[in-house]
Amino acid sequence: MEFQPTIVSFLCNWCSYSGADLAGTSRMKYAPNIRIIRVMCSGRVDPTFVLKAFSEGADGVLICGCHPGDCHYHEGNYKCLRRFLLLQKYISQMGINPNRLRLEWISASEGKQFAQLVDEMTEVLIQLGPNKFKEITQPA
Amino acid sequence: MNSSNNNNKPKLKMAVYWGSACGGCCVSILDVHEALFDVIANADLVFWPIALDTKYKDVEAMPNGFIDITLFNGAIRNSENEHMALLLREKSKLLIAYGSCAHLGGIPGLGNFHNRKEIFERVYETSESTVNPDGIMPQTNYAALEGNLNLPEFYDTVKTLDQVVCVDYYMPGCPPQTERLLEVFMAVVNGSELPQKKSVIGAWDKTQCDECDRVKTDNKLVKKFNRPFEIDDDLTTCFLEQGVICLGPATRGGCGYRCIKGNAPCRGCYGPTPDITDPGAKMMSAIGTLIDANKPEEIAEIVDQIVDPAGTFYRYSLPASILRRKLI
Numbered sequence: 345m346e347f348q349p350t351i352v353s354f355l356c357n358w359c360s361y362s363g364a365d366l367a368g369t370s371r372m373k374y375a376p377n378i379r380i381i382r383v384m385c386s387g388r389v390d391p392t393f394v395l396k397a398f399s400e401g402a403d404g405v406l407i408c409g410c411h412p413g414d415c416h417y418h419e420g421n422y423k424c425l426r427r428f429l430l431l432q433k434y435i436s437q438m439g440i441n442p443n444r445l446r447l448e449w450i451s452a453s454e455g456k457q458f459a460q461l462v463d464e465m466t467e468v469l470i471q472l473g474p475n476k477f478k479e480i481t482q483p484a
Numbered sequence: 485m486n487s488s489n490n491n492n493k494p495k496l497k498m499a500v501y502w503g504s505a506c507g508g509c510c511v512s513i514l515d516v517h518e519a520l521f522d523v524i525a526n527a528d529l530v531f532w533p534i535a536l537d538t539k540y541k542d543v544e545a546m547p548n549g550f551i552d553i554t555l556f557n558g559a560i561r562n563s564e565n566e567h568m569a570l571l572l573r574e575k576s577k578l579l580i581a582y583g584s585c586a587h588l589g590g591i592p593g594l595g596n597f598h599n600r601k602e603i604f605e606r607v608y609e610t611s612e613s614t615v616n617p618d619g620i621m622p623q624t625n626y627a628a629l630e631g632n633l634n635l636p637e638f639y640d641t642v643k644t645l646d647q648v649v650c651v652d653y654y655m656p657g658c659p660p661q662t663e664r665l666l667e668v669f670m671a672v673v674n675g676s677e678l679p680q681k682k683s684v685i686g687a688w689d690k691t692q693c694d695e696c697d698r699v700k701t702d703n704k705l706v707k708k709f710n711r712p713f714e715i716d717d718d719l720t721t722c723f724l725e726q727g728v729i730c731l732g733p734a735t736r737g738g739c740g741y742r743c744i745k746g747n748a749p750c751r752g753c754y755g756p757t758p759d760i761t762d763p764g765a766k767m768m769s770a771i772g773t774l775i776d777a778n779k780p781e782e783i784a785e786i787v788d789q790i791v792d793p794a795g796t797f798y799r800y801s802l803p804a805s806i807l808r809r810k811l812i
Contacts, residue, residue, distance in 0.1 A: 430790070
């Protein structure tokens, strides 16, 4: 069977989770590889969460927040963006392909974009193959 | 110090050992200066390679639990370190991970950016000062005329002490402050109630920032990250506010913020505060709030000024971090 990646995803409560919800209620089909965790704001996503996901075997991590300027808490998504760029640099140093970590803006009305994003990221991760970090952090 | 030995009480048996370490932790013990007499009045040093000629076989001959306190400094880099960690665990009532290397992996832990092959190639082949035309590499066994010689096996990954054996207490620091060591030692000697097992001793639960006396405001915004020599330090303002990366916000206090008093930013040797799993991740989180830009290109430009995030934020804690090592 073809490799099926696991994507751990953090969606902000106000925009992106509603966007994902819209994709669901509109019965759009998208890759079942995503595991969604709802957070109040993309600014709540601590780099620790992302690293823990990778260490426990996630093949990709997707963070989604409100579009710039639209954050329910004014600037949570900007803080997330800054952490994301720093984190991407760090994970590349640790030997994780930076494309395994993505940050995208999804509004409450962008169900379709969300479904496309998940499909597209799943495709990228299939090309990249499994994340081998679990072998280091949890040796058999 | 109330340290006069009560003659009715048997002396404590103490051991100090170094794994993959620089020797600074052993020197920090000597730094008790004249208080060494108090230490010796209350404890017999039964094993301490830097100062005494006790052999490994003498330690092997000790009954289990013979040593009261072992201060183990240094990380686990090779099979000798691992063997001694297991042996000293068996022989000791209290095993203390002493110093950053035993606690978090420390500077030797930065070896986790490479594996054995890469390190050997660099050290025995490509480094500028190496002349090794025969390509001789370290072997674990060598059949010499006089018999078989054995050398410890060099591992791919550096580990912290508690990734190899069960550790009773941790004393952070590079090296731990000598005053803290004396406090801990006298607590054991006087039979005070010891803190809960597995806890960090000789350090505080609050961060460096909490004790640091540099002036801090709420308005921390950074447009450019500088290396310490690039700024004209005004000696009073918080380093982060001057755009110099200081690991104070994610680092435990207890050292007396000596680096900052010496006008150098904190590098994080005391390790994370109790609720932090991954010190570097917390520091990255803090840095994220400092960057004064909202446009992706502008942020990327500022982030690019942090040349080596992994080495900066995990200088002392790479083997103890969530990812532990680079994937090679």
